[in-house]
Amino acid sequence: MRLAVMGAGAVGRAVATLAGEYGHEVIGIADSSGATLGEALDVDAVLDRKTRTGSVGDDEPETLLDAEYDVLVEATPTTLGDAEPGFSHAVAAFERDRHVVLANKGPVAERYEDLRAAEAASAGELRFEATVAGAIPAVHTVEDVGPARVETVRGVLNGTANFVLSRMAAEGLEYDHVLAEAQELGVAEADPSFDVQGTDAALKCVIIANVLREARDDLEGSLSLADAAVSGIDELPASALELAANDGRTVRLIGEASPERVRVGPRLLPENGTLAVTGTQNIVQVETGHAGRLNLSGRGAGGPETASAVLSDVGRLSPN
């Protein structure tokens, strides 16, 4: 398929670089300041240009939306509330009967019903595996089990917060110290609030909750971040982890999504329990009826990891 890649951060770059390996062709890349379009695009050259000049091209970014593509890969930064400009990018693709594969959580978490409505009025399909738990096929597994048969999904969905907590637990260090370490390692951003306050995990849970809801006739409408009960790890003292350890327990930032609600917060867990993954790992626990509890764990974030989720989604689209 021909991919138009909107967004040239870690995910967009990796999608553009790996697309050929998956048998797809990149016909354009755009970032916030420019775009380069063309058949048989020299992806390395375009990304190199971005590294050197800060932009992927001279054309206006929006020109990408008018190009001849099969799939719009929307990988611009997640924005809340109206989820713009990501939401409008998706709508533009649907209006032209193109497929939309999102890595951007904003439209899926904040405007799910509007997004599905745009899809319904289009010949294009919507997919968003890459918005939840990176390389772990969480959305697809829930779809495959059957969302109506999934009661709850819970897990560790933010690698930054999990790294910080598992380092605090392992070393007895204070939060500020470990956060600085995480930032040095590139595991936490300069402004880490999205991760450590639980917002990122909450968006992912809202997305899963919306998938569970739409399979249930008795539930109307979709959830958004505003509906989630969220607390983060930024006020957790090292003493709390020490207290937990004395009792054979540890603390992790756990998100939980059910059709009715979303909750994110630090939780006490058995020290070596399934949910107590370490480092930047993610784990998704799917509670089904007859199949019992299913655990999926692996790398939750990263350019190549998230790109593999995007490219898996491209592969799941109905053929043209």
Added chain:
Amino acid sequence: MRLAVMGAGAVGRAVATLAGEYGHEVIGIADSSGATLGEALDVDAVLDRKTRTGSVGDDEPETLLDAEYDVLVEATPTTLGDAEPGFSHAVAAFERDRHVVLANKGPVAERYEDLRAAEAASAGELRFEATVAGAIPAVHTVEDVGPARVETVRGVLNGTANFVLSRMAAEGLEYDHVLAEAQELGVAEADPSFDVQGTDAALKCVIIANVLREARDDLEGSLSLADAAVSGIDELPASALELAANDGRTVRLIGEASPERVRVGPRLLPENGTLAVTGTQNIVQVETGHAGRLNLSGRGAGGPETASAVLSDVGRLSPN
């Protein structure tokens, strides 16, 4: 879809009982001594008859293969070598352009090429999720990642052996004692050799290896049980587990499948490591290129669990 259920053991019973919940209709059930066919079959009555009389019906079992079904669910006991009669059941369905969903490992492990050839000559499709790791969508996840992108699959694939080892490790008991306990709990069969000698795990690994192979042009032919290097747990003394524990390790029966080979045997693992699942749990570890390592764990066996895998497969078939 209309299901013909061949086999009325734990899996066949559960498939017949749960089919309605998944929106499917059972139009016949057969066991080794009889069959009952009919639209709007009273599944409970038929299974009750089996419980009371030892057979599901008065008709000859093979009459099921001539019935009007969309999907043959083959859930007769796994047999090795020529994999009969399961293999012939599958071929009979393919010859009538019907779909085949297998819970029976025999044909998939021992005669993979022949089975795929029968499928290729048919309008029907072959699926076999239920042959590997029960409720864990192992086969489907490998297919979804792309078998050519999966380098290795390893894991704990036999709940009986894992229960015995994890109980030996936890309680310091000898093998015979724990095996007797497992038999009392219904976790091990009266003749447990298939499980404790590693044969069951090896068959599952051979199946996965065949899925990986057929995606690679440079590899000819399929593997069978004879190609696997297999050792079991039946000669492991409790002292070996004690020795391992002194070093923070434990032992589990681990199967490993790559395109080139299959190995099953007891392996030393970190005590609290990911692969060291406890009880009858299974875990499947998928090594991919860009997505890294993916862990899938959950219930590996049981009537409802395996039935949910069968019914998931039915849902994955192309619509008629």
